[in-house]
Amino acid sequence: MSHGTIRESWPRWQWAWGAISAWGGAEQTRLRFAALVHDIGNVAIPLRILEKGDNRSASEWEYYRLHSYYTQRVLERVEPLQELAPAAAAAHEWINGQGYHRQLTGEQIPLHGRVLAVADTYAQLTQQQGDQVEPADALRKMRPLVGTQFDGSCYEALAASLTSAYHVKRIVPRRRQLGDPSLRSGQALTEREAELLRLLAQGQSNPQIAKTLVISRKTVEHHLEHIYNKIGVTCRTSAVVYAVQHGIA
Structure with a gap:
């Protein structure tokens, strides 16, 4: 986001991540705070360049792109803000590795960072075009960048929830029974699979899940393979979106 526009576009940020993320409690708060500080590294960039x-x-431009690096350095040095550093510093990464500052790709980018990338661009487009912009117009401009700049699941979650120029319908978790026949394979998630999916949605890595559930990493991978097949997804991001939408997270 360009210098000095965060406060002015704050409502649009709220719309954007409200549409993308149905996380509650600490996760939603962490995402909000990361959004507020994701460009704090601009303080290290000369004003003439900004x-x-x-x-x-x-x-x-090469100098300007260092602001993500400075964002990470600043946040890592302030203990209460350290947990925000990974997401905030990844807000300008691209799925295809052409972003900055670490040039991460795909799921190397923290999920919160992928959410912020979509929210940031949506906020910029609506800020630049004025108060009468239709969300659909912003989404049309963003669509060609899915798979290169944006995570597809994050974009689709935003697109599905923007229903009018000034209204965002939150993705409200709809709790389903574990035996819901709408699961692609027709099989219910077991209690252990649901528990694992819940931990996945909380942002835990495979080693962290293994430690939490006191199982091996291979068992985690085995469970994930079955979960992906049952809910009809192929990656962690889509699994997280599914968990949130169906009240498992």
Whole structure:
């Protein structure tokens, strides 16, 4: 987001992540705070470069992109903010590895960072075009970047929830019975699978899940394979979206 626009576009940020994320409690709070500080590294960038916007030279763009690095450094040095660093510093990463500052790809990018990337662009588009912009117009501009810049699941969650220019319908978790026949394989998630999916949605890695459930990493991978097959997804991000939408998270 360009210098000085966070406060002005705050309502649009709320719409964006409200549409993408149905996390509650601590996760939603962490996402909000990460959004607020994701460009704090701009303090290390000369004002003359910040104010040039799209008119920066190639060398100035290279310098400007260091602000994500400085964001990470600043947050890591302040103990209460350390947990925000991974997501905030990843807000400008692209799924195809062409973002900055670490050039992460795919699921190397923290889920919160992928959410912020979509929310940031949506907020910028609506901020730049004024109060009468239709969310559908912003989404149409973003759509070609799915799979290169944006995580597809995060984009689709936003697109599904934006219902009018000034209204975002939250993805409300709909609790289903574990035996719901709508599961792709027609099989119910076991209690252990549901528990594992819940931990996955909380952002735990495979080793962390294994430690929490006191099982091996291979067992975690085995469970995930079965879960993905049952709910009809192929990656962690889609599994998290499913868990949130169906009240498992």
